[in-house]
Amino acid sequence: MAGQIVAILGGGGFVGKAIGRALLDCRADVFCLNRRGESGDPDIAGVRVDRRNPLQVLDVLDRLQADITIDCIGLIESDTLPLVDALNARGGRFVFVSSVDVYAAFGRVLGTEPGRVDTMPLSETSPLRSVLRPYSSIEGRAEYDKIPLEDHVLGATRLDSRIARLPAMFGPNDPRRRFKDVVSAALAGSSLEMPMDLARWRFDMLFI
Numbered sequence: 001m002a003g004q005i006v007a008i009l010g011g012g013g014f015v016g017k018a019i020g021r022a023l024l025d026c027r028a029d030v031f032c033l034n035r036r037g038e039s040g041d042p043d044i045a046g047v048r049v050d051r052r053n054p055l056q057v058l059d060v061l062d063r064l065q066a067d068i069t070i071d072c073i074g075l076i077e078s079d080t081l082p083l084v085d086a087l088n089a090r091g092g093r094f095v096f097v098s099s100v101d102v103y104a105a106f107g108r109v110l111g112t113e114p115g116r117v118d119t120m121p122l123s124e125t126s127p128l129r130s131v132l133r134p135y136s137s138i139e140g141r142a143e144y145d146k147i148p149l150e151d152h153v154l155g156a157t158r159l160d161s162r163i164a165r166l167p168a169m170f171g172p173n174d175p176r177r178r179f180k181d182v183v184s185a186a187l188a189g190s191s192l193e194m195p196m197d198l199a200r201w202r203f204d205m206l207f208i
Helices: 014-025 054-064 077-090 104-110 146-154 180-188
Strands: 005-009 029-034 045-048 068-071 092-099 159-166 168-170 205-207
Touching: 005 014, 005 054, 014 029, 029 054, 054 077, 068 077, 077 092, 077 146, 077 159, 092 146, 146 159
Parallel strands: 005 029, 005 068, 029 045, 068 092, 092 159, 168 205
Antiparallel strands: none
């Protein structure tokens, strides 16, 4: 990665910052692209751009002469598919950050996917969900589903694309403060009482 120019869309967020720091350790030249134009990291330059404007994104990528583009905030088709089409016309290397919630096993745990809960570890070849948009009844998440986005990325013939399916990530820098009580107890070195139904919860986590 040394000397490679990497543009991270959404690089100022929880995941993007961690990716940026890891790339810096590999001696890449890293830029954070978001609407604020701020990376939140003194070692990473921020560039103002709205990913919902594909032409603006392309202009920035060309000015930076970016070798690799990483999209950390692709959530719905309306603001991701046009961007992928524009990137495909440009060509180059592209990494789409996805989630383990694309897997059928994840849907079975939540009860949105038919079948029994699968206790086998997931792999890249594990079956994906058959039910699309499983959160359609939840306000603000009706359009969310990364499976159609992954399909579109992989169908972009001029892009050298990779899909990175991340596990759930929690930690002291998580803006949503998920598992706050667990994290706080761990950082303080104190004990934590947990109801048995929560203690039985099986879910891969990555702490950042």
